[in-house]
Amino acid sequence: MALLPIDDSTPPVGPTPSIASSGTPGVAGALEAYRQKDMTKVRFKAIGNAPIMRQNYYRITASNRFQAVIQFLRKELGWKAADPLFTYINSAFSPTPDDTVANLYKCFATEGHLIVNYSSTAAWG
């Protein structure tokens, strides 16, 4: 699992590879250069009756899909696959599980964090 608790003394992992350093020439190389790999910060917020986590801030590989965040939450909360878990960004909408964390971070980060609300019941439909 790629989620790590945040310790701000550690340097950020995996800088974005620069396009110039990509060794593969041509179009295939161009495509490869855009496959991103770096880290973003995620902040979890419980809603309603959902239990609070011991730690709310985590670092996650940006190329992960949101599905990885959902799976991580389930594991941390000790919830089974059948237990309902609803996740939202910015208390507003549910991203699709195949959105990458990088995309969500770029579009919706607040003060350097992607805020993920979680709940055991539907909150913002």
Added chain:
Amino acid sequence: MSSLFRQMVWDGTVPLAIKLAPSSLPSSSDRMLDTYFIQAPRISYLPLLIPEIRQNLCDLVLDEATAAALREEDWWFETEKDNVLKWHWPIGLLYDAHFTTMSASESCFLPSASSLSPPMPITLYLSNPPADKLLLTPSVESLKSSFMSQCKEADFLRWGSTRRMTGLRKTEQDGLWDAIREHNYDNFWKIGSKILPNPNPPSPLLNSSPPTPNPDGTGAATTTNDAYAVRSIPLRLFLPNAPVIQDLCSPVTQNGVHTTLGDLLSASFPLLFSKGANIQNTSISGAYAVVQGMEPPLETEVGWLGASLAGADGWVNVCVGLRA
């Protein structure tokens, strides 16, 4: 003009050739008849086609007992390249992404742009859905909630909050989805025009005080509905065999110039699209971009795309392909 493009997007269809997976066929099946051709609306979704596929393909190929025992919630779709099709993507996007991806693989024949659209080959499996790849249960109910979430995400990008979506009455929210299921343009846009920006181009030079997007993230109530007043266009970039790219995409630059598709592509993929010395952006290495099955000129403004060529969920899907 504005509603012309909306109507064209709504009426757009793509040909699909749906074939039953041989592994899904018991020996009693009629294997002479295994492919069903369908002209499907771009803005629709695969699960909405299931009743028609069942009636015109499965019920004819399978013996009566097997057909009766089918569980539609177990059905899933794959391309011939073994890529599981995301049932929550609009069909038009599945189609465009498939053919732009094919264009990037070397061993592929692509018809020239002028010829008719080829059918997209799809294999239908009747059991053992790969839950890890489908991510969500492919029921019509979860499809509806996924559609609503996409509408809200787009709303948040456009206006900085989901107030326009949440401001709709429950019957109106349901009405959006029902209009897609019933493929009813008028019913959809009666409600859709309350959420989506107006595609009419702004009159140039008339804006002494241009409706600039609200710069802070709090989403103050924007009342204007202008296509160029949105904070960001809900827009996704699809590269062959790569994760989808989504970023903030303002219709107007800091200098007050309208952002074009070419600006966006050259900023996102400078190795594929270069910013020309003049205003013109150019594509290198034969890269091209498809929106709703068309190749818009690179000088097309993204604000206009957001208002005119967005799908019913409000998203503009740009698929990048490579021409040999």
